[in-house]
Amino acid sequence: xxxxxxxxxxxxxYQVFLKMGCPTEHAELAAEALVAADLRGIxxxxxxxxxxxxxxxxxxxxxxxxxxxxxxxxxxxxxxxxDAGLGLVIASKAIEIAVEKARIAGTGWVAxxxxxxxxxxxxxTLKAVxxxxxxxxxxxxxxLVAPTFAVERMLGTNPIAVAIxxxxxPPFVADFATTTAAxxxxxxLQRKNQEAPLxxxxxxxxxxxxxxxxxxxxxxxxPLGSDREHGSHKGYCLGAIVDIFSAVFSGxxxxxxxxxxxxxxxxxxxxxxxxLGHFLGAMRIDAFRPAEEFKAxxxxxxxxxxxxxxxxxxxxxxxPGDPEREMETERLENGxxxxxxxxxxxxxxxxxxxxxxxVTI
Amino acid sequence: xxxxxxxxxxxxxYQVFLKMGCPTEHAELAAEALVAADLRGIxxxxxxxxxxxxxxxxxxxxxxxxxxxxxxxxxxxxxxxxDAGLGLVIASKAIEIAVEKARIAGTGWVAxxxxxxxxxxxxxTLKAVxxxxxxxxxxxxxxLVAPTFAVERMLGTNPIAVAIxxxxxPPFVADFATTTAAxxxxxxLQRKNQEAPLxxxxxxxxxxxxxxxxxxxxxxxxPLGSDREHGSHKGYCLGAIVDIFSAVFSGxxxxxxxxxxxxxxxxxxxxxxxxLGHFLGAMRIDAFRPAEEFKAxxxxxxxxxxxxxxxxxxxxxxxPGDPEREMETERLENGxxxxxxxxxxxxxxxxxxxxxxxVTI
Numbered sequence: 206x207x208x209x210x211x212x213x214x215x216x217x218x219y220q221v222f223l224k225m226g227c228p229t230e231h232a233e234l235a236a237e238a239l240v241a242a243d244l245r246g247i248x249x250x251x252x253x254x255x256x257x258x259x260x261x262x263x264x265x266x267x268x269x270x271x272x273x274x275x276x277x278x279x280x281x282x283x284x285x286x287x288d289a290g291l292g293l294v295i296a297s298k299a300i301e302i303a304v305e306k307a308r309i310a311g312t313g314w315v316a317x318x319x320x321x322x323x324x325x326x327x328x329x330t331l332k333a334v335x336x337x338x339x340x341x342x343x344x345x346x347x348x349l350v351a352p353t354f355a356v357e358r359m360l361g362t363n364p365i366a367v368a369i370x371x372x373x374x375p376p377f378v379a380d381f382a383t384t385t386a387a388x389x390x391x392x393x394l395q396r397k398n399q400e401a402p403l404x405x406x407x408x409x410x411x412x413x414x415x416x417x418x419x420x421x422x423x424x425x426x427x428p429l430g431s432d433r434e435h436g437s438h439k440g441y442c443l444g445a446i447v448d449i450f451s452a453v454f455s456g457x458x459x460x461x462x463x464x465x466x467x468x469x470x471x472x473x474x475x476x477x478x479x480x481l482g483h484f485l486g487a488m489r490i491d492a493f494r495p496a497e498e499f500k501a502x503x504x505x506x507x508x509x510x511x512x513x514x515x516x517x518x519x520x521x522x523x524x525p526g527d528p529e530r531e532m533e534t535e536r537l538e539n540g541x542x543x544x545x546x547x548x549x550x551x552x553x554x555x556x557x558x559x560x561x562x563x564v565t566i
Numbered sequence: 567x568x569x570x571x572x573x574x575x576x577x578x579x580y581q582v583f584l585k586m587g588c589p590t591e592h593a594e595l596a597a598e599a600l601v602a603a604d605l606r607g608i609x610x611x612x613x614x615x616x617x618x619x620x621x622x623x624x625x626x627x628x629x630x631x632x633x634x635x636x637x638x639x640x641x642x643x644x645x646x647x648x649d650a651g652l653g654l655v656i657a658s659k660a661i662e663i664a665v666e667k668a669r670i671a672g673t674g675w676v677a678x679x680x681x682x683x684x685x686x687x688x689x690x691t692l693k694a695v696x697x698x699x700x701x702x703x704x705x706x707x708x709x710l711v712a713p714t715f716a717v718e719r720m721l722g723t724n725p726i727a728v729a730i731x732x733x734x735x736p737p738f739v740a741d742f743a744t745t746t747a748a749x750x751x752x753x754x755l756q757r758k759n760q761e762a763p764l765x766x767x768x769x770x771x772x773x774x775x776x777x778x779x780x781x782x783x784x785x786x787x788x789p790l791g792s793d794r795e796h797g798s799h800k801g802y803c804l805g806a807i808v809d810i811f812s813a814v815f816s817g818x819x820x821x822x823x824x825x826x827x828x829x830x831x832x833x834x835x836x837x838x839x840x841x842l843g844h845f846l847g848a849m850r851i852d853a854f855r856p857a858e859e860f861k862a863x864x865x866x867x868x869x870x871x872x873x874x875x876x877x878x879x880x881x882x883x884x885x886p887g888d889p890e891r892e893m894e895t896e897r898l899e900n901g902x903x904x905x906x907x908x909x910x911x912x913x914x915x916x917x918x919x920x921x922x923x924x925v926t927i
Contacts, residue, residue, distance in 0.1 A: 277853075277855060279853040281641065281671040281672040281853070282673060282854055310640065310672075311642040311671075312643060314672075314849065316854045316855075352874055354877055354882070354883050354884070355876055355880075355883045356876070359870075359871060369814075377806070379807060381800040381803060383800075385796050386797065404795075405796075410877065411878060429791055429797050429801070430791065431792075434763050435791075436742075436746045438742075439790055440790070441886075442728075442740035443740075445738070445886060446728050446740060448867075449867065453730075453867060454855060456855055459863070460867060460870055460871065478863075490815075492638075492642070492643040493643055493645045493677045493815040493816065494638060494815060498817075499814060502814050502838065505838060506809075506820055506821060509821055509822065510713065510821065513713055513718045514716060514717050514718040515717070516717045517772060519716075521715070522714070523799070
């Protein structure tokens with residue numbers, strides 16, 4: 206484990222995106238979106254993925270200089286073609302369009318096709334919050350999840366994020382995979398060679414498994430709820446809704462056709478759309494109620510939920526977004542710890558691309 | 567168990583609503599919305615609740631002749647005040663407004679305050695589907711659910727429904743409580759005096775319980791995911807989002823202030839808004855992509871998911887909405903079975919209100 210400053214990791218990412226040929230503005234947007242994951246403690250989606258993006262670019266699957274354009278629109282909606290660019294950039298543009306639509310129509314909704322992985326969903330929603338709007342973001346992803354009763358991997362971990370502004374309180378920010386456990390949590394167990402709790406994964410026959418390497422042997426992640434008796438059909442519904450909103454609305458690849466993040470896996474030979482899909486939304490809070498009134502009530506909501514009586518052994522009940530925000534404060538001050546394998550990967554990447562070596566704090 | 571035709575139960579409900587003083591149009595809307603639950607197999611939300619609605623009206627908590635009005639709007643949004651009317655009627659009006667907004671702005675979103683329970687969420691979304699739109703409905707409800715790490719009941723079972731039209735395939739209809747198990751499932755176990763699976767409920771100290779009567783002793787329903795290790799914080803996020811969209815957007819009562827469905831429980835003495843809240847949406851599919859193209863891809867999505875390889879012991883993978891639609895076909899043909907306690911309740915109600923006795927098929 207080595208510790209780097211936020212600026213160091215963001216600058217490294219910026220330099221890498223520039224070397225890929227991204228325009229300056231895109232490299233800035235992408236670097237900020239990527240390292241927001243490290244900052245908020247979702248280490249699986251931050252610089253740990255930087256070399257993965259580079260490999261996708263080397264494989265010709267990411268276009269560093271995309272012509273991102275609206276291909277269809279109404280007063281409150283737009284469909285955006287990302288021209289196979291970085292999802293980090295395309296989603297940043299998409300939420301801006303949603304915010305602009307919302308200014309005039311009250312709400313704005315942007316379906317995105319022909320994109321790639323967009324980093325953490327929550328990051329994009331916060332741009333709406335800055336404009337006194339509720340932000341919504343979701344994306345489909347490489348198929349790793351079996352529907353209830355099934356053994357085939359049909360859906361991605363398909364996250365949903367919703368961010369809601371308050372007055373004196375920090376915003377409510379929910380950001381979660383629609384599976385019982387996100388893939389990043391499995392990766393941690395894989396590295397430590399520890400067992401996974403039952404309910405996270407199944408083997409290739411659909412039996413419960415605690416082997417974190419099960420996906421390499423034909424196993425699958427389970428939808429939120431784990432099994433039918435505990436509501437996995439609801440997690441399957443959620444993952445399916447994200448898939449349809451992100452990819453069927455926009456004309457991207459859906460379900461098992463969603464392109465893999467890793468460049469060594471082939472693309473499906475019979476695509477049903479273009480690239481990966483996202484769905485982003487912005488709702489002006491004063492489209493429903495005066496903004497100050499809404500935000501004062503959000504403060505009251507948050508204060509009341511913070512005051513919920515905790516169960517024995519717990520000192521408090523959390524508001525969605527608390528852990529990530531606390532992590533952000535801590536890491537901005539004390540730096541971001543990066544595991545050795547990722548540090549090596551980043552140093553190799555920097556050397557290979559002719560970028561200055563990163564140094565720890 | 568006795569079996570009644572759909573028409574018999576709908577007509578009884580219609581007569582009851584008329585006797586309450588509802589205008590004809592409202593009684594029709596309410597009866598259709600209510601009995602849609604019985605038809606689709608969600609028996610807990612249908613005629614089993616009819617006398618509950620009557621008791622709320624008798625207690626002065628339901629206004630049979632409400633002046634339902636838009637109190638705030640933008641091109642794609644409206645805030646609707648239900649004037650303490652039947653949620654069954656108010657939500658029917660709200661989805662119509664959402665559909666009209668969507669015709670012009672691409673999408674329409676209606677936050678509703680000062681309402682009561684609106685029946686099953688899925689029913690309302692199907693009205694959008696008939697207009698080649700995606701329908702969305704959610705509502706907050708009486709607090710029965712403890713957030714992750716908590717022992718206090720802060721949220722309702724807060725359901726979400728999303729209905730999506732296809733071409734030759736029937737629509738995709740997801741409709742689910744954001745808890746591991748809906749309250750209706752507990753009620754069935756209570757009647758049969760059977761144990762609940764661990765993960766559905768906790769006792770008043772926050773310990774897992776299998777006693778379906780636990781809520782009477784200070785226990786709580788658990789958010790989808792059951793416990794932290796299995797993602798209950800995600801179910802808590804979902805329930806919270808439904809609460810905020812339904813009640814903070816609209817100016818209704820949220821969280822623990824949400825009014826109880828049963829008339830014998832007092833209303834909170836310090837309300838933070840008016841009545842119960844809902845949130846309904848309609849998105850024109852051709853606001854994103856030509857409708858035929860979207861629907862053809864939905865057919866492809868549905869066909870591919872239907873063809874998912876099932877696990878041993880299962881013959882098929884379901885598409886959200888399959889079970890309810892199969893039930894509807896079966897019950898339209900063979901009638902709707904009603905348990906004896908509900909039949910007695912309905913017969914008492916009919917007699918008390920001077921309505922003709924219902925007869926079985």
